[in-house]
């Protein structure tokens with residue numbers, strides 16, 4: 106791996122300008138009250154000091170993407186005969202996601218097991234994944250909604266990133282993590298990091314220590330399964346929920362989608378869009394039957410998927426990177442940590458025991 110470098114604060118904009126001349130750069134940008142990953146233009150103000158409101162999920166998995174276009178062609182010699190021509194649309198743009206937090210980059214490892222699995226490979230996802238580089242900034246201090254250390258990560262975790270920047274006095278230590286990072290380190294604006302590498306390591310260790318002891322979610326998988334039929338528990342947990350879907354749309358590890366065909370005469374396109382399992386329509390069947398008719402059913406699915414069903418399929422790995430966005434952004438303060446903890450601590454009441 107390349108030698109660690111240092112970028113001074115007063116050269117950061119020039120480095121970003123340089124990088125944006127080589128590829129599309131997405132950087133945290135203020136838009137009203139929110140900070141989102143938006144295309145960077147030279148000289149633009151970026152927000153690197155706090156976790157972005159939305160993770161960089163759409164860099165690899167856009168909120169809405171065209172999967173293909175199609176044209177119907179009538180055969181003039183046989184008007185009953187119609188040919189369909191399919192026009193593929195995969196053309197990923199080389200992209201640098203600059204300034205994501207470790208949890209934002211690590212979220213894609215959860216996607217990878219699904220979209221790059223042994224049985225199925227999603228060509229759209231894979232093409233964008235390959236074309237995207239993550240330059241992540243280690244967190245100097247965790248927020249109180251963060252729990253990355255309880256799901257196998259840390260404020261300075263480089264897993265899933267290609268380049269790790271750690272804030273130190275006067276700038277950032279820049280360390281290559283994957284081979285994809287090497288071209289980004291070739292810049293006269295960067296200097297040798299020297300003993301700043303040790304400062305960066307200490308800062309990452311301190312940030313982790315300050316988070317306190319991690320919570321052990323190991324028992325959650327079995328406990329959540331045991332509570333599957335206890336709708337009373339899920340009704341209590343979901344009582345405040347207003348089914349807005351903010352928790353799923355802002356989650357770096359939620360990957361559900363819907364597909365729609367949009368026709369305009371003899372031409373059309375197939376579009377994939379994010380879907381939201383907290384919505385009533387998510388499991389609505391054409392017959393009108395809905396297997397998850399209440400918000401209790403839907404919250405059970407969301408929490409169960411992340412802490413039980415996914416880990417059961419994928420080597421006990423929890424499908425949550427502990428970013429805390431669902432906690433911070435929920436308008437009624439539903440806290441996924443609290444739900445999982447309540448499930449793990451749940452003791453059947455004497456009445457339920459007697460009924461068994």
Ligand code: SF4
Nearest residue numbers: 356425426428429431
């Ligand atoms: S479930 Fe919540 S804390 Fe976990 S990754 Fe999703 S938004 Fe972050």
Ligand code: SF4
Nearest residue numbers: 346347349350352435
């Ligand atoms: S953000 Fe809160 S209120 Fe909205 S769907 Fe999620 S849990 Fe329910």
